[in-house]
Amino acid sequence: MNKQNELTVQKILLTLFMCLSATCLFAQTVAEIGQSYVKILQQNNWDALEVNRPIPDTIVDTRHQLYSYDELLDDLRLLRRRYPSVIKVEMGDTTCQGRPIPIVRFGNPNAPYHIMLTGSIHAREYMSTQLVMAMLEQYARDYRYENYKGHRLHEIFDSVALVILPMVNPDGVMISQQGFLGAVTKKAKLFVLDQEPSYDQIKSNANGVDINRNFRNGFGDGKWINRVPHYFYYSGPYAYSEVESRQMLKTSQEHDYLCFLNYHSSGNVIYYGCMNACDSVNADALRLATLIQNHTGFKLFGPDSSMPNGSWADEVELCYHRPSMTIEIGTRNPVPIEQFPIIFNKNRWVWADLCLTLIRQRNEAEETASDDVAPTDSIPVY
Numbered sequence: 385m386n387k388q389n390e391l392t393v394q395k396i397l398l399t400l401f402m403c404l405s406a407t408c409l410f411a412q413t414v415a416e417i418g419q420s421y422v423k424i425l426q427q428n429n430w431d432a433l434e435v436n437r438p439i440p441d442t443i444v445d446t447r448h449q450l451y452s453y454d455e456l457l458d459d460l461r462l463l464r465r466r467y468p469s470v471i472k473v474e475m476g477d478t479t480c481q482g483r484p485i486p487i488v489r490f491g492n493p494n495a496p497y498h499i500m501l502t503g504s505i506h507a508r509e510y511m512s513t514q515l516v517m518a519m520l521e522q523y524a525r526d527y528r529y530e531n532y533k534g535h536r537l538h539e540i541f542d543s544v545a546l547v548i549l550p551m552v553n554p555d556g557v558m559i560s561q562q563g564f565l566g567a568v569t570k571k572a573k574l575f576v577l578d579q580e581p582s583y584d585q586i587k588s589n590a591n592g593v594d595i596n597r598n599f600r601n602g603f604g605d606g607k608w609i610n611r612v613p614h615y616f617y618y619s620g621p622y623a624y625s626e627v628e629s630r631q632m633l634k635t636s637q638e639h640d641y642l643c644f645l646n647y648h649s650s651g652n653v654i655y656y657g658c659m660n661a662c663d664s665v666n667a668d669a670l671r672l673a674t675l676i677q678n679h680t681g682f683k684l685f686g687p688d689s690s691m692p693n694g695s696w697a698d699e700v701e702l703c704y705h706r707p708s709m710t711i712e713i714g715t716r717n718p719v720p721i722e723q724f725p726i727i728f729n730k731n732r733w734v735w736a737d738l739c740l741t742l743i744r745q746r747n748e749a750e751e752t753a754s755d756d757v758a759p760t761d762s763i764p765v766y
Contacts, residue, residue, distance in 0.1 A: 439466050444517045446728065449721045450561045451514040453483060453554040459517055460486055460550075467524040470541070477631045481555040481568040481590050485631050488548040490520060491541035497746065498639040499739065501548045502632065503647045505596045505696065506587040506616075507556025511719040511727075512647035516550045518728055523735060532736040544642065544739040547635060552628050555590035559583060560718070579615050584718060587616035589628055594618055596648075598629040599699035601660070602692025619694050629696075636700060642742045643672060644700045644708040649719045654680070655710040657687030661701040669707035675741055676709060680730040 443462045445455070460473045470491060475484035503512040523537060530537050551557060558566030563583040564576040572590040576583055588594045592613025597606065600623040610618040624630050636644075656673035657666035666687050673684055692698040697708040711734075713719060713727045 442521070444514070444521050446514060446518050446724050447721070449718070451510055451517075452561060453551060453558055456486065456513060456517065456551055456554075459521075460488065463521060463524060467527070470524055470527050471520070476549075476635070477627050479555045479590065479627050481558075481572060483554040483558075485552065485554065485628065486550060487635060488520065488550060489545060490523065490548060491545035492543070493545065495541070495543055495545035497544045497742065498641050499544060499546050499643055499645060499735075499742070500636060500639075500641045501546055501645045501647070502552050502696065503549070504551040504553050504557055505628075505646070506594070506648060507553055507560040507589070508585055508587060508717045509647075509649040509719075510551070510557045510560065511649055511714060511721075511724065513551045513557070514724065515713060515727060515731060516548060516647055519731065519735065520548065520550075522732065532733060533740060535740065537736060540736055540739045540743070543743050546735065547638065547641075549632065549635060552632060553589050553595055556586055556588055556595075559590065560586045575613060583615075585615060588614065588618060589626060591620075591626065592618055593620040593626050595626060595628045595632075596696055597694040598626050599623055599694045599696055601658070601694065601698040601702045603694040605691060606693030607690070623694065632696060636704070641700075641704065641706055642746070643668075643706055643738070644697065645738070646697060646708065646710040648710055648712045650714040650717050651712040652680070652682045652715065653685055653712045654682045655685050655689065655697065655712070656707070658698045658701040658708075659687045659691055661687065661698075662705060665701050665705050665707055669701070669709060672707050672738060672741070673709045675737055676711060676734055679732075679734050679737065680711070682711065682730075 439462050443466070444459050445451075463471050464473050472489040472493065474487050474489075476487050478484045501516065503516040504510050523541070527537050527541065532540065555567070555572070559572070559576055560566070560583065564573040567573045567576050567590055569590070575590070575592050576586075579586070587596075592615070594614075594617050597603070597609075597617060597619040603623045604619050606617070608617045610616070612618060620626060624633060654673050654676055656669040661669075670684075670686065676682070677684055692702075697710050700706060701708050711731070713731070714723050719727070
Protein backbone atom coordinates (compact mmCIF):
# COMPACT_ATOMS: atom_id res chain seq x y z
CA MET A 385 0.00 0.00 0.00
CA ASN A 386 1.45 3.39 -0.99
CA LYS A 387 1.57 6.38 1.36
CA GLN A 388 -1.45 8.14 -0.25
CA ASN A 389 -3.68 5.07 0.10
CA GLU A 390 -2.47 4.56 3.63
CA LEU A 391 -3.41 8.14 4.46
CA THR A 392 -6.90 7.61 2.98
CA VAL A 393 -7.41 4.54 5.14
CA GLN A 394 -6.30 6.48 8.18
CA LYS A 395 -8.79 9.27 7.39
CA ILE A 396 -11.61 6.71 7.15
CA LEU A 397 -10.56 5.24 10.47
CA LEU A 398 -10.43 8.70 11.96
CA THR A 399 -14.04 9.37 10.84
CA LEU A 400 -15.18 6.24 12.65
CA PHE A 401 -13.03 7.28 15.56
CA MET A 402 -14.74 10.69 15.72
CA CYS A 403 -18.16 9.04 15.79
CA LEU A 404 -17.16 6.96 18.78
CA SER A 405 -15.87 10.05 20.53
CA ALA A 406 -19.48 11.27 20.86
CA THR A 407 -19.92 8.49 23.39
CA CYS A 408 -17.59 7.99 26.31
CA LEU A 409 -14.46 7.03 24.40
CA PHE A 410 -12.73 10.29 25.17
CA ALA A 411 -14.39 10.94 28.48
CA GLN A 412 -11.29 9.34 29.88
CA THR A 413 -8.47 11.60 30.89
CA VAL A 414 -4.93 11.04 29.69
CA ALA A 415 -4.14 9.62 33.11
CA GLU A 416 -6.97 7.10 32.70
CA ILE A 417 -5.88 6.22 29.18
CA GLY A 418 -2.40 5.42 30.41
CA GLN A 419 -3.37 4.08 33.79
CA SER A 420 -1.93 0.61 33.21
CA TYR A 421 1.46 2.20 32.56
CA VAL A 422 1.22 4.77 35.33
CA LYS A 423 -0.19 2.50 38.02
CA ILE A 424 2.24 -0.35 37.49
CA LEU A 425 5.37 1.39 36.29
CA GLN A 426 5.45 4.66 38.16
CA GLN A 427 4.64 3.20 41.57
CA ASN A 428 7.92 1.28 41.75
CA ASN A 429 6.11 -1.90 40.76
CA TRP A 430 8.25 -2.78 37.78
CA ASP A 431 8.07 -6.53 38.46
CA ALA A 432 4.31 -6.50 37.95
CA LEU A 433 4.90 -6.28 34.20
CA GLU A 434 7.72 -8.82 34.16
CA VAL A 435 8.01 -10.69 30.89
CA ASN A 436 6.95 -14.28 31.58
CA ARG A 437 8.91 -15.99 28.85
CA PRO A 438 12.38 -17.46 28.46
CA ILE A 439 15.10 -14.90 27.86
CA PRO A 440 16.51 -15.27 24.34
CA ASP A 441 20.25 -15.36 23.72
CA THR A 442 20.01 -11.91 22.10
CA ILE A 443 17.29 -9.69 23.56
CA VAL A 444 17.38 -6.52 21.43
CA ASP A 445 16.17 -7.31 17.91
CA THR A 446 18.12 -5.24 15.38
CA ARG A 447 16.73 -6.99 12.28
CA HIS A 448 13.47 -5.07 11.86
CA GLN A 449 12.71 -1.45 11.12
CA LEU A 450 10.11 -0.32 13.65
CA TYR A 451 11.61 -0.46 17.14
CA SER A 452 8.61 0.59 19.21
CA TYR A 453 8.01 1.87 22.72
CA ASP A 454 6.38 -1.39 23.80
CA GLU A 455 9.32 -3.37 22.46
CA LEU A 456 11.67 -1.09 24.37
CA LEU A 457 9.81 -1.80 27.61
CA ASP A 458 9.89 -5.56 26.98
CA ASP A 459 13.61 -5.44 26.26
CA LEU A 460 14.32 -3.42 29.38
CA ARG A 461 12.48 -5.93 31.53
CA LEU A 462 14.43 -8.82 30.01
CA LEU A 463 17.78 -7.03 30.28
CA ARG A 464 17.04 -6.17 33.88
CA ARG A 465 16.30 -9.82 34.61
CA ARG A 466 19.46 -11.08 32.95
CA TYR A 467 21.85 -8.40 34.26
CA PRO A 468 20.35 -7.21 37.56
CA SER A 469 23.66 -6.14 39.06
CA VAL A 470 24.56 -3.67 36.28
CA ILE A 471 21.23 -2.59 34.73
CA LYS A 472 18.66 -0.70 36.79
CA VAL A 473 15.43 0.59 35.27
CA GLU A 474 12.89 3.06 36.54
CA MET A 475 10.02 5.00 35.04
CA GLY A 476 10.21 8.77 34.85
CA ASP A 477 7.43 11.25 34.22
CA THR A 478 4.43 10.40 32.05
CA THR A 479 3.87 12.02 28.65
CA CYS A 480 0.65 13.67 27.54
CA GLN A 481 -0.35 10.35 25.92
CA GLY A 482 0.15 8.37 29.12
CA ARG A 483 3.57 6.81 28.39
CA PRO A 484 6.18 6.95 31.18
CA ILE A 485 9.71 7.80 30.02
CA PRO A 486 12.16 5.00 30.90
CA ILE A 487 15.43 5.78 32.67
CA VAL A 488 18.25 3.22 32.61
CA ARG A 489 21.29 3.16 34.86
CA PHE A 490 24.25 1.07 33.74
CA GLY A 491 27.36 0.23 35.73
CA ASN A 492 28.23 0.74 39.35
CA PRO A 493 25.31 2.41 41.19
CA ASN A 494 27.87 4.07 43.47
CA ALA A 495 30.26 5.18 40.73
CA PRO A 496 32.01 8.50 41.44
CA TYR A 497 31.40 9.77 37.89
CA HIS A 498 28.52 9.73 35.43
CA ILE A 499 27.66 10.36 31.77
CA MET A 500 24.13 11.15 30.57
CA LEU A 501 22.95 9.68 27.25
CA THR A 502 19.76 10.34 25.31
CA GLY A 503 18.05 8.77 22.31
CA SER A 504 14.93 9.49 20.24
CA ILE A 505 14.47 13.10 21.27
CA HIS A 506 13.14 13.37 17.73
CA ALA A 507 10.33 10.99 16.82
CA ARG A 508 11.48 9.73 13.44
CA GLU A 509 14.97 9.01 14.79
CA TYR A 510 13.98 5.87 16.67
CA MET A 511 16.94 3.89 15.36
CA SER A 512 18.93 5.86 17.92
CA THR A 513 16.98 3.97 20.60
CA GLN A 514 17.64 0.66 18.86
CA LEU A 515 21.36 1.48 18.74
CA VAL A 516 21.55 2.54 22.39
CA MET A 517 19.71 -0.61 23.48
CA ALA A 518 21.89 -2.92 21.37
CA MET A 519 25.02 -1.28 22.79
CA LEU A 520 23.63 -1.54 26.32
CA GLU A 521 23.08 -5.27 25.87
CA GLN A 522 26.55 -5.74 24.39
CA TYR A 523 28.25 -3.93 27.26
CA ALA A 524 26.18 -5.78 29.86
CA ARG A 525 27.04 -9.13 28.26
CA ASP A 526 30.76 -8.29 28.19
CA TYR A 527 30.84 -6.47 31.53
CA ARG A 528 32.78 -8.99 33.59
CA TYR A 529 35.24 -10.47 31.12
CA GLU A 530 35.73 -8.26 28.05
CA ASN A 531 38.80 -6.03 27.85
CA TYR A 532 39.12 -2.65 26.19
CA LYS A 533 42.61 -1.20 25.75
CA GLY A 534 43.91 -3.59 28.39
CA HIS A 535 41.20 -2.85 30.99
CA ARG A 536 38.20 -4.92 31.97
CA LEU A 537 34.90 -3.24 31.21
CA HIS A 538 33.77 -3.62 34.81
CA GLU A 539 36.79 -1.58 35.93
CA ILE A 540 35.79 1.22 33.58
CA PHE A 541 32.08 1.24 34.41
CA ASP A 542 32.74 0.82 38.11
CA SER A 543 34.19 4.32 37.90
CA VAL A 544 31.88 5.91 35.32
CA ALA A 545 28.20 4.93 35.31
CA LEU A 546 25.83 5.73 32.46
CA VAL A 547 22.41 7.31 32.97
CA ILE A 548 20.42 6.67 29.80
CA LEU A 549 17.10 7.99 28.52
CA PRO A 550 16.81 5.61 25.55
CA MET A 551 13.53 7.02 24.22
CA VAL A 552 12.90 10.59 25.37
CA ASN A 553 9.93 11.07 23.03
CA PRO A 554 7.84 7.85 23.03
CA ASP A 555 4.63 9.57 21.86
CA GLY A 556 6.36 11.02 18.81
CA VAL A 557 8.04 7.69 18.03
CA MET A 558 4.71 5.86 18.01
CA ILE A 559 3.17 8.52 15.75
CA SER A 560 6.14 8.29 13.40
CA GLN A 561 5.69 4.54 13.19
CA GLN A 562 1.88 4.26 13.15
CA GLY A 563 0.43 7.61 12.17
CA PHE A 564 -2.71 8.67 14.04
CA LEU A 565 -3.06 5.09 15.29
CA GLY A 566 0.07 5.77 17.35
CA ALA A 567 -1.62 8.74 19.03
CA VAL A 568 -3.92 8.21 22.01
CA THR A 569 -6.00 11.33 22.59
CA LYS A 570 -8.42 12.96 20.18
CA LYS A 571 -6.33 16.14 20.15
CA ALA A 572 -3.19 14.25 19.17
CA LYS A 573 -4.96 12.28 16.45
CA LEU A 574 -6.35 15.46 14.92
CA PHE A 575 -2.91 17.04 15.05
CA VAL A 576 -1.45 14.12 13.10
CA LEU A 577 -4.11 14.33 10.39
CA ASP A 578 -3.76 18.12 10.12
CA GLN A 579 -0.12 17.82 9.15
CA GLU A 580 1.46 16.63 5.94
CA PRO A 581 0.74 13.00 4.97
CA SER A 582 4.32 11.95 5.72
CA TYR A 583 3.73 11.17 9.37
CA ASP A 584 6.89 9.05 9.36
CA GLN A 585 8.88 12.30 9.15
CA ILE A 586 7.58 13.77 12.42
CA LYS A 587 10.22 15.09 14.83
CA SER A 588 7.93 16.59 17.49
CA ASN A 589 6.01 15.09 20.38
CA ALA A 590 2.23 14.57 20.42
CA ASN A 591 1.70 18.27 21.23
CA GLY A 592 3.52 19.29 18.05
CA VAL A 593 6.51 20.59 20.04
CA ASP A 594 10.04 19.84 18.86
CA ILE A 595 11.65 18.73 22.14
CA ASN A 596 15.09 19.66 20.86
CA ARG A 597 13.94 23.28 20.52
CA ASN A 598 12.21 23.44 23.91
CA PHE A 599 15.18 24.48 26.07
CA ARG A 600 16.22 27.94 27.28
CA ASN A 601 19.50 28.62 25.50
CA GLY A 602 18.39 30.13 22.19
CA PHE A 603 14.71 29.32 22.73
CA GLY A 604 12.64 30.53 19.77
CA ASP A 605 15.72 31.32 17.68
CA GLY A 606 17.39 29.44 14.87
CA LYS A 607 17.40 29.19 11.11
CA TRP A 608 14.22 27.12 10.86
CA ILE A 609 11.32 27.95 13.16
CA ASN A 610 7.60 27.19 13.17
CA ARG A 611 5.38 29.40 15.29
CA VAL A 612 2.53 26.91 15.72
CA PRO A 613 2.43 23.19 16.57
CA HIS A 614 4.04 21.26 13.75
CA TYR A 615 5.90 18.09 12.90
CA PHE A 616 9.19 19.91 13.47
CA TYR A 617 10.86 23.16 14.61
CA TYR A 618 8.05 24.46 16.84
CA SER A 619 9.75 25.46 20.09
CA GLY A 620 6.58 25.37 22.16
CA PRO A 621 4.80 28.11 24.12
CA TYR A 622 7.76 28.52 26.49
CA ALA A 623 10.98 26.74 27.45
CA TYR A 624 10.45 23.46 29.31
CA SER A 625 6.76 23.46 28.48
CA GLU A 626 6.87 19.71 27.77
CA VAL A 627 7.03 16.69 30.06
CA GLU A 628 9.86 15.26 27.98
CA SER A 629 12.12 18.30 28.30
CA ARG A 630 11.37 18.60 32.02
CA GLN A 631 12.31 14.95 32.52
CA MET A 632 15.62 15.59 30.78
CA LEU A 633 16.24 18.56 33.06
CA LYS A 634 15.35 16.55 36.15
CA THR A 635 17.70 13.71 35.16
CA SER A 636 20.47 16.15 34.31
CA GLN A 637 20.32 17.56 37.85
CA GLU A 638 20.95 14.20 39.53
CA HIS A 639 24.74 14.22 39.06
CA ASP A 640 27.61 16.44 38.06
CA TYR A 641 27.97 14.67 34.73
CA LEU A 642 31.34 14.51 33.02
CA CYS A 643 29.68 14.98 29.63
CA PHE A 644 26.45 14.53 27.69
CA LEU A 645 26.08 12.21 24.69
CA ASN A 646 23.06 12.53 22.40
CA TYR A 647 22.05 10.11 19.63
CA HIS A 648 20.16 11.50 16.65
CA SER A 649 19.81 10.83 12.94
CA SER A 650 20.78 11.44 10.23
CA GLY A 651 23.87 12.61 8.32
CA ASN A 652 26.75 10.56 9.77
CA VAL A 653 28.10 13.68 11.47
CA ILE A 654 29.01 14.78 14.99
CA TYR A 655 28.03 18.16 16.44
CA TYR A 656 29.96 19.51 19.40
CA GLY A 657 30.30 22.75 21.30
CA CYS A 658 28.03 25.75 21.57
CA MET A 659 28.48 29.27 20.23
CA ASN A 660 27.90 30.95 23.60
CA ALA A 661 29.60 28.34 25.80
CA CYS A 662 32.99 29.12 27.32
CA ASP A 663 36.15 28.28 25.39
CA SER A 664 37.23 25.53 27.78
CA VAL A 665 33.93 23.67 27.37
CA ASN A 666 34.18 23.88 23.57
CA ALA A 667 37.77 22.67 23.73
CA ASP A 668 36.75 19.68 25.85
CA ALA A 669 33.88 18.96 23.47
CA LEU A 670 36.25 19.03 20.50
CA ARG A 671 38.59 16.52 22.16
CA LEU A 672 35.77 14.11 22.92
CA ALA A 673 34.12 14.60 19.52
CA THR A 674 37.46 13.79 17.88
CA LEU A 675 37.63 10.60 19.94
CA ILE A 676 34.18 9.61 18.66
CA GLN A 677 35.21 10.53 15.11
CA ASN A 678 38.15 8.14 15.40
CA HIS A 679 35.63 5.33 15.88
CA THR A 680 32.92 6.38 13.45
CA GLY A 681 34.68 8.40 10.77
CA PHE A 682 31.83 10.94 11.00
CA LYS A 683 32.50 14.54 10.00
CA LEU A 684 32.74 17.14 12.80
CA PHE A 685 30.73 20.35 13.07
CA GLY A 686 31.76 22.75 15.83
CA PRO A 687 30.18 25.62 17.79
CA ASP A 688 30.25 28.00 14.82
CA SER A 689 28.09 25.68 12.68
CA SER A 690 24.84 27.08 14.11
CA MET A 691 23.59 29.61 16.62
CA PRO A 692 21.91 28.43 19.85
CA ASN A 693 18.36 27.36 18.99
CA GLY A 694 16.93 25.83 22.14
CA SER A 695 18.60 22.45 21.70
CA TRP A 696 19.57 20.15 24.56
CA ALA A 697 23.26 20.26 23.64
CA ASP A 698 23.26 24.07 23.72
CA GLU A 699 21.45 24.02 27.05
CA VAL A 700 23.76 21.73 29.01
CA GLU A 701 26.99 23.25 27.73
CA LEU A 702 25.91 26.70 28.86
CA CYS A 703 24.19 25.68 32.13
CA TYR A 704 26.52 22.96 33.40
CA HIS A 705 29.76 23.93 31.67
CA ARG A 706 30.16 20.36 30.49
CA PRO A 707 30.88 19.13 26.95
CA SER A 708 28.06 17.71 24.86
CA MET A 709 28.35 15.70 21.66
CA THR A 710 25.52 14.85 19.28
CA ILE A 711 26.03 11.81 17.05
CA GLU A 712 23.88 11.80 13.92
CA ILE A 713 23.66 8.24 12.56
CA GLY A 714 22.56 7.02 9.14
CA THR A 715 21.99 8.64 5.76
CA ARG A 716 18.26 9.49 5.92
CA ASN A 717 15.20 9.37 8.18
CA PRO A 718 13.92 6.99 9.24
CA VAL A 719 17.30 5.26 8.97
CA PRO A 720 16.89 2.04 6.91
CA ILE A 721 17.46 -1.06 9.02
CA GLU A 722 19.99 -2.29 6.45
CA GLN A 723 22.38 0.38 7.75
CA PHE A 724 22.23 -0.83 11.34
CA PRO A 725 25.14 -3.34 11.34
CA ILE A 726 27.62 -0.75 10.06
CA ILE A 727 26.31 1.90 12.46
CA PHE A 728 26.59 -0.48 15.41
CA ASN A 729 30.12 -1.59 14.57
CA LYS A 730 31.29 2.02 14.26
CA ASN A 731 29.79 3.01 17.60
CA ARG A 732 30.36 -0.17 19.59
CA TRP A 733 33.38 0.96 21.60
CA VAL A 734 32.55 4.65 21.88
CA TRP A 735 31.18 4.38 25.44
CA ALA A 736 34.19 2.47 26.77
CA ASP A 737 36.70 4.79 25.11
CA LEU A 738 34.82 7.89 26.24
CA CYS A 739 34.69 6.69 29.85
CA LEU A 740 38.34 5.65 29.86
CA THR A 741 39.42 9.01 28.45
CA LEU A 742 37.34 10.95 30.98
CA ILE A 743 38.76 8.90 33.85
CA ARG A 744 42.28 9.76 32.72
CA GLN A 745 41.44 13.44 32.36
CA ARG A 746 39.77 13.61 35.76
CA ASN A 747 42.64 11.82 37.47
CA GLU A 748 45.17 14.13 35.83
CA ALA A 749 43.17 17.15 36.99
CA GLU A 750 42.93 15.77 40.53
CA GLU A 751 46.65 15.04 40.64
CA THR A 752 47.46 18.56 39.49
CA ALA A 753 45.04 20.11 41.99
CA SER A 754 46.47 18.07 44.85
CA ASP A 755 50.05 18.94 43.92
CA ASP A 756 50.77 15.32 42.93
CA VAL A 757 49.31 13.91 46.15
CA ALA A 758 46.60 11.37 45.33
CA PRO A 759 43.25 12.01 47.11
CA THR A 760 42.07 9.32 49.48
CA ASP A 761 39.07 8.44 47.28
CA SER A 762 40.92 8.47 43.98
CA ILE A 763 40.20 5.80 41.39
CA PRO A 764 42.95 3.86 39.63
CA VAL A 765 44.83 5.75 36.94
CA TYR A 766 44.71 3.68 33.79
